[in-house]
Amino acid sequence: MKILAMNKIIEETTIDVCESVDNAVVIYTTRQMAAQIGFNEAQQFLIATAASELSTNIIRYAKKGFVILRTISKNHDSRGIEIIAKDNGSGIEDIDRAMQEHFSTGNSLGLGLPSVKRIMDEFFIESSPENGTLVIAKKWR
Ligand SMILES: Nc1ncnc2c1ncn2[C@@H]1O[C@H](COP(=O)(O)OP(=O)(O)O)[C@@H](O)[C@H]1O
Numbered sequence: 621m622k623i624l625a626m627n628k629i630i631e632e633t634t635i636d637v638c639e640s641v642d643n644a645v646v647i648y649t650t651r652q653m654a655a656q657i658g659f660n661e662a663q664q665f666l667i668a669t670a671a672s673e674l675s676t677n678i679i680r681y682a683k684k685g686f687v688i689l690r691t692i693s694k695n696h697d698s699r700g701i702e703i704i705a706k707d708n709g710s711g712i713e714d715i716d717r718a719m720q721e722h723f724s725t726g727n728s729l730g731l732g733l734p735s736v737k738r739i740m741d742e743f744f745i746e747s748s749p750e751n752g753t754l755v756i757a758k759k760w761r
Pocket residue numbers: 673677678681682707709710711712713718719723724725726727728729730731732733734753
């Protein structure tokens with residue numbers, strides 16, 4: 621699996637997630653940061669949705685973890701949003717299946733991870749029983 625390139629970090633904030641109200645903080649903060657670097661309202665909504673799918677998964681499947689939100693830049697003035705979601709839960713058994721639409725072990729829609737990948741421009745996922753789950757996703761303006 622491709623490792624994403626490092627980008628210059630302009631701003632960074634970490635949100636611990638363990639209960640559903642934390643999703644609201646993730647959504648609000650993501651929207652704010654996306655607005656700040658010039659994403660339109662529809663894009664802000666989509667990026668915030670991607671972030672909240674990841675924080676929802678942390679709460680549901682790993683109980684707790686954190687989300688790092690970054691504004692990043694590359695090639696001088698190209699700006700973007702980076703979402704890093706990390707937990708130390710028991711991991712995803714079969715990532716290929718988890719990335720398929722409508723696969724869920726939680727009796728829900730199973731659209732979370734596929735939509736994050738679709739919404740964002742870059743997507744990386746790594747998961748193991750020892751180290752839990754790490755998702756990194758970036759969206760360029
Ligand atoms: N952070 C996580 N830790 C462990 N398993 C996860 C995590 N995130 C996702 N999964 C697994 O991947 C599956 C697919 O996730 P997702 O696409 O968000 O759909 P849903 O949450 O509706 O099941 C989940 O059902 C779960 O089995």
